[in-house]
Amino acid sequence: MRPQLMVLAALCCGSTLGITQPLDGEWRLNNPGRAIHLPARVPGGVYSDLQSGGLLNDTLYRFNDEEYRWVAYENWTYTTTFNVSQNMLQKRHLVIVFHGVDTVADILLNDQMLGSTDNMFVRYQFPVKNLLRASGNVLKVELASPTVSAAARYREQARRYVVPPPCVDEAYHGECHVNFLRKMQASFAWDWGPAFPSVGVWRSVELLSYDGANLRDVTVRYTEVNKNISMDFDYLLETGTGEGQIEGKLVASLVYNDTTVFTSERNHTIKLNSNETEHHASHHLSFQDDIELWYPNGLGKQKMYNMSFQFISNNGTEKIQIHTRYGFVTHKLIEEPVDEKDVTKGTTFHIRTNGLDYFHKGVNWIPANILPERASDEKTLRSLLQAVRDAHMNIVRVWGGGLYESDLFYDLADEYGITVWQDFMFACSMYPVGAEFLASVRAEVSQQVRRLQSHPSVAVWAGNNENEGALRDNWYGTGSDFQLYKKDYVTLYVDTIMKSVQATDGTRDFVVSSPSNGWKTVKEGYVAENPGDVLYGDIHYYNYDINGWDSTRYSVPRFSSEYGFQSYPSLGSLQEVAEPSDLVFSSKFVSHRQHHPSGNDEIVQQVQRNMPFTLNESSVENFASLIFLSQINQAMSIKTETEHYRRSQSLLTAAGQGRTMGAMYWQLNDVWQAPSWSSIEFDGRWKMLHYYAKNFFAPVLLSPYVTSDGSFEVAAISDIDYNETVRLNFDIMVMTYDSFTPLYTEQAATRLVLNKPVISISKNMNNFLSTAGCGSEPTAKCFIYIRPAAFTDIIEEVPDNFLFLGRVPGARRSGLAVSEVAGPNRTASGEDRFSLLLTCDAPALWVWLEAARHLPPGRFSDNGFQLVVRRRRLTYTTAPGAVTTEQLRAALSVTSLGDQLAASSGHSHSLPADVYTV
Template identity: 40%
Template sequence: MLDTLKFFIFVLLLLITILLNQNVTSKKSGERDISQFWRIENENGTLKIENQTIPSGIYSALEQALIIESVLDFKNDLTTKWIARDNWTYSVPLTCNIKELNFTNVVLTLHGVDTFSKVYLNEELLGETSNMFVRYRYNVKNALRNECKNSPELRIQIRSPVSEASLLASQYDQLKIVPECPPPRYNGECHVNMIRKMQASFAWDWGLAVPSMGLWKPVRLEYYDSAKIRDITFALFDEETHWRMLVGVYLESGTTKRKLQGTLMFKILGVQLENEIVNVSKNSDESGELFVEHTLKVNKTSVELWWPNGYGRQKLYNLYVKWEDNAINNVQLHYRETLIDEKVIRIGFRTIQLSQERTSDGLMFYFIVNSVPMFMKGSNWIPSSVLPESSYDENYVKFLLYAARDANMNMLRVWGGGVYESDYFYQLADELGILIWHDMMFACSMYPANEAFLNSVKVEVIQNVRRIQYHPSIAIWATNNENEVALRQNWYGTNVNEDVYIEEYKKLYVSVIQPRIAKVDKWRAILISSPSNGDQSTKEGYISKNPQDPLYGDVHYYNYIHDGWNPVIYRGGRFISEYGFQSFPALTSWPVRDLRNEELTDLIEHRQHSPLGNVPILHMIDENLPMPSNESTDYWRDIIYLSQISQAMIVKTETEVYRSKRIEHGTMGALYWQLNDVWIAPSWSSIEYGGKYKILQYWIKDVFAQSHVIAYINAMNKLDVYLVRDTLGSDEVWTVEVNIHQWDKFMRVDNLTFHSIKVPENTVVRIGTYDIYDHLRQKNMDPKEHLLLINLLRDGTKIAENFVLLKKIKTATQIADPSPRPPLGSRAPHWWPHYSWPRLS
């Protein structure tokens, strides 16, 4: 009887519990994406665009509404200049959700406003924005609750960046911030260096002026009771049998100071960690931010290493971090999730070191990854779109990064005139093994050093380094692009007040940016500038006498005077982080209504922003190739194709010289300028805007191959032959065949073979110098009618091939025009003489 009564009471209590909780749902913290139903209008209300989705920019929105044609078409960069001179307001109705408003913290987070704005909730000013690279947060709980009856509206009034830049320049009471305007040929806007916005958006030598405005990153309403994990940083240190992991967790407890008490838990699935839990009891700062640093240990045998492309797998691990507030034990079950937050990052176990040991004549400059010295092969990355919101196009970013991976690149340099890229960009770089040389977003200019500017930069650097620091792909930071060399070489007339400009330079980069990177990131090298002399620049007070000294640091090298097909002109350096040559995009890529010479000539001239115009391109064609008549109806078809041949040949030659100089000059990196483009225009890119490969992109795959044979005519007019092996492992035995061909024959007419060459891992072997012209004389062969085709064999199998031109192509008399020509978009063969004069159409 007693047991029956106990069972009845248990069932009754259970039913009561169910009845009491049947209308109670679990309260869970989270965020609401405010991405739809935005309205955009200009200042006088004459233009209105409804139902816009975030991310958004004004140029994209106007095009989608059919108010303008694409700014990338025709000469629309000129006809749309009015857009950036107007002011634009983004507005959206905010629904009141009582469940959200019941949380302790209800925070409006603007991840990216471009650029100057006032943010309102109905008529209440929440705050202002002035830096497109900064995340802004506003606690809107009370404001939103008060406005619930009045149909709350979020309104972001964005001001003209052109006008703001001009205003700031006029108000700056110190030295002029130079250059004040870009060269007239750019058709750009002035004073971009006064504002924290994509520097290339006011025009560059490869890009158009599109000073966009908008919400280029997400807008979200975040709600939680305890704290939110915003960022996680990660550093790795080698301790013989273990990895010591230094994990930093950045928590936000709303937007005001508050004491947090709770627990952080760390987990890597399938991997045993030491010290997985840390107790937290500390106050956040005045903005609600709190930093917790914790050390974890993992046995080395429990994890695999992450390797750059070409050296091994890119093994990544999910690091789970969970925050639990101590109050979790004092609340009902359905409230507990309000006191919890979780975040996952993908980490890689790898070490990276920038080695600058002293030599007899200078300092080395190379990267050691997982104890392996590596030659860095790659290119420079500019924004995937001149419209910032389009940088979120994951398909296009994926296409470009896969193109880099497939071309045997192991490094890209994120250039300092663009943007800090999307999370997806870095995630994909991690997956593909592409190391990132990362500039801060300062390029080719002097910058203000007043308090307001420096304070904005502090926040910008801290936020962005925290966001992306954990990625194993990031190899090094540089605080600016070319500003040291610009200052030292007086690019902008700074020698008149040089001491003051140097003082402001150091204030910005040495006193503000560098220490803030170092505080967040404890395991990467930081360069003050690129190019620079590295440690030697630091020794000389951060402004070297010659920041382009080839015996130190990194070098940017462009030569438009001498014959770029001639390998002798390339002096080399420790690390060449920029070099290249221009070409034209394919004929059918040009946005013209017809391809008659007059219209195309006009558009090409308009879009050629290089101060030298088309002269270097045409000069190199004329120097080495048969020059088409400018009276020909096919003039541009021929010139475009020949420009791509010339560009490919120049970059191939220069890159191979740098790869060969690893043993003689300690050259350990070659990053050509540039991988991608932002519009169809003459530029240095190997991939056109939209994704069409230029010939260079096909060739560079072979030039950057893990196993390669390099041969060229040296300054003594003799043939140098080098073997390049980037792979790891035991010694290999290779054979080199040097085949002599006539231009009008596919069969070889003579042959030289070098047998049984031992090639160790990860090195370059110079197999010798040969007087090839004496050999030809003995065989009664005319150099201008012959070329060398070189095969590299391992165990009788060809693993690489190359070619050497013995005289300029234009002097050869036996080259025929083959037929039929390959179709548009067909792959260029590995050595271009095979297809002589087919044309890109």
């Protein structure tokens, strides 16, 4: 058996028994120039404090992102007063620790300068032994305007040469030069979010005291050969400067189900000197055991152990310890020739976990809130990551323009089996490479990698988002001196970030950029000639000029780590932040909320490619219908593209395309109520796309499609390793738009093979539709519906599927009604589940159920589906006690394509033929 390199989860910050004093809680926020003096919270931020203090209203209301921009152009001061016990004052070392300051600030204690900060991702520590007194200590954080600071740094750099881009696109309504600050890049605006250039003390502050050494964190390396386990721990110990030495012992222990797997200790001596305040200590141990591994969602269980580390002084006066939960796992990025006989066909690209190759089903993650201090809310994080798990996903990409997420985020990812593709926080820009900037980046990378290294969920590191492609393809004018900008690029991402990662964590692979060509990018000097080559690495793919419902328009990459289509959020979401007059297509509000250039026009064009919609720019009803149709288009387009990627797992064309092993659509969540690529709205309600994701990422899927040569095929896709003798039976039904009775039904059966889609049906489409009786215009009359037969104990539930063959005609109102609401019943997970009976008089397309927004968010068992039967039972699940049966019955509404088209046109019956001519 080959040795396996493994990592363990979530080591928290070091803590010393009885010597840490939190400085979180109530502070004061001051801006004398504007006569602002009010209570504040730490962790927190200026926008949040001004809103809590009544000086700002809802920051997301209408145009407040611009109305409140003045906040970012001001300087702000946070102040707190605290006392210190005699026990702490008698300690040899007292240190104030800031776990996150956003961003450019001077720190003062009792009117004495401690130091400065300029990186919100770095933990700053300041020795304060000689400045503290027993009572009345005054700690100040004087924060400079981020927008003014960024502009000043840009101008200073421009004296030598310009580091582009000079600003974000005008459509973003944003601010310039965020690439000169080590802060959340999206806080100056992005094409999916507003500009709220954040300011604040966004993570905890504490006073730390100790005599000898503080245990900050521990990284872990694991190898296993035939149950012989070797573990190596790297302890990071903090000391003050000085002479002499500190003697103690390091203790590590592992516990599973109250049984101690091992306890090991070793003596360690720290030799002090005048230049170093950090010291590393190694600890090696070996043992024999049947370790149970941690697996991603859908591949196995998430086994977690308890581990503790201690540093105990020899005189017994000080014991510093860390407790954590962790899981054993190995992740390896696999890049192997797809054809050993012809290396020009390229190489694979996917993550192998515990020796298993599997299709990566996932999504891209942006911060849960545009204000960093609000981005780690437990309820929000848990809801979002549960939605990832419940949609059968096994990976999220933490995108490089946001945040290194909170410890809670990674703890939940560990718990739910969600692997993490972790970008470093650099996105869509060139960056300066001055000595101070690079030193700050080294500290950032080292601290963040040490913090995250032990989580089993973290699977791969990536240096940046899209900067390789931006450089090579001259997005920002770098072609004027390509070699200069390439040198800077290599200096930052290779010489600084990659080397820092490799020095800190030898358990995972590092890719320089996303997307990249993997090893081929490295071979070509870290900037590939064609960064989007589908035969290598990963790709990002967006094309709004194609018909997103046509699978033949998509390429066949090794790994698609970004792709997407926009939709509007629900009307209810927009109503929360708009005036009634805002909710028409031609309004300033609708234009302002769309930050993607030409995005609103693109949405309309995409809708009209496949559905009979006529835009009325001044109609409220018409805009409401456009919102609904935009969510249909988004769900259908991402469904089509994702199923295409899943079907391509075992494909290998003559040109080398295929072997696709990953699909992560853009994006999971929203930071405000606006058009975006998200599948979940800002308040946590699922868009149609997320309901579709639950189906198109199902462990077993029957996927119908039309090939480029006009064949109709059905592929059976399985993420589960069934015995190949197991067969799945299903019906292929050719339906018309006005009858519950299929024109034609054919029974079929298929094998299920792990990671190898099986083409179970292949027919000439024209002949098939002719046999079915679809007439002279088959694509206007018919669509195909796939219904799995009764499930066995072996095969878990398989979703229905469908295929539209052309532009969908207008449909009649179908008499949809929720005719019965029963329950609730308490589920095993403690939620309330209601039973619903849905009835209709005629087939209904894209049936959409909603619960009124005054209720807490819940989820339906299915939504956005095609209703081809008169009665269908569904469930609605929500928090325990959140709603009564009567309240839910009164709050439910249901609509469909036919209802919306009739409403948008002012008709209550089917639309005129010329509206939906195919």
